[in-house]
Amino acid sequence: MEAERGVPGLSRVAGLLADPTRARFCLALLDGRAWTAGELARQAGVAASTTTEHLNALVAGGLLEQVRQGRHRYVRLASPEVAELVERLAALAPGPEPVPRSLRARTRQHRLAHARTCYDHLAGRLGVAVTEAMIGRGILADSQGLHLTPTGSAWVESVGLTVARGTRRPAVRPCLDWTERRFHLAGTLGAAFCSHALTAGWITRTATPRAVEVTPPGLEAFGELLGITAGDLRGAGAETVPGTPV
Template sequence: MTTRDPQAPGLAALAGLIADETRAACLLALLDGRAWTAGELARHAGVAASTLSEHLSKLVAGGLLAEERQGRHRYVRLAGTRVAQLVEDLAAQVTPAARRPHTLREAGAGSAMARGRTCYDHLAGRLGIAVTDALTARGLLQQETGFALTDASLEWFGSVGIGLERGGRRPLARACLDWTERRPHLAGVAGAALCRHTLDAGWCVRIGSERAVKVTPSGERALSELLGIAEGALR
């Protein structure tokens, strides 16, 4: 008589889906929160389009990716926030390989990603940590027993014009371990809303083809006025 946990086969299948370098590269790329074409992902992963198509089909069938077709193009994105959280949490457990960049462009891209980037739908890197620290210092976020917004924070988000979609299964605030800073940054509903607002308001702009973002001059002023983050600190 077996006592094996009935979830074991499913967990093994899920791990098997991720345990492939090409598929892992696709999942990490899609942490930018956008939909990519199969061709874009193939070039990013450095494999043939036919090979990438097989990998995408497995990820879609396994529930990790969602797809849609527009004309000749096949677009894929992460299937939702729970998948993004899974990928983020796993990636944070991996120590980045210590290798020297081969080109100035590669070095610049790595520096930009560390300075500021999107982590699926919230801010990460030094930018994400700076915002998280500023919210905490102002009593808008507490971290003692896990991330949680304070009453003052709810008022602050409203005053800034950032709406929070409450009532769903996703927590208002969640700690997400930053893989470059090795400290948690703000995720959850509040993290996503804040990230979306910074992009919509022009406080941050995306740069390059990766997840990197940079703070604009107007963003520096806004973050300084609203959170006390020194202008120039995130350049």
């Protein structure tokens, strides 16, 4: 028959993400940064040799890009398209995520839930708050899919965001990652806002991978530009784990 065009390609790409260890690598790389092979090996708990084989496969399959620097091998996701694919696959899976047991793990999870990056844009409660503030202020509208309003275009210009142009990648895209169960802003605008927030010092990276922290000037900027208060970022209560005086 004839629908079999594309079968090898589909199954090959899916096969790359089908292995838990490779999936873990890709999820880790969703922070948008380049990791060394050794870091990934430790993070996944497998031998260095195993890591090499997996990375070879992912690079050959076009999901990862690599840069060799001295005795290190850096890898990162090959493109925003790949990042989006990984997100979508993970989001499709129904997942009652288990609550981690150790205290270290819980505080880490707490930070990530608060504010983090998702490849090249903001996620966590900060990402959700920013997105909803944009909708509330008429910068975005979500009838028939999320989109930028004329008001929004003016706002983007007034803030001084430099949004990538001439690309097929949509300026505005709702992203539902696998931890939050609410949408936040991705696309070139999401990337531009995140990048601007980092360079302007509104947020800074912390020791925890993917986690970010809102700085005092950042809080002020978010309030002025989007009407976001510290309370909006604290979340809807129920977030402090019961029985743990953190």
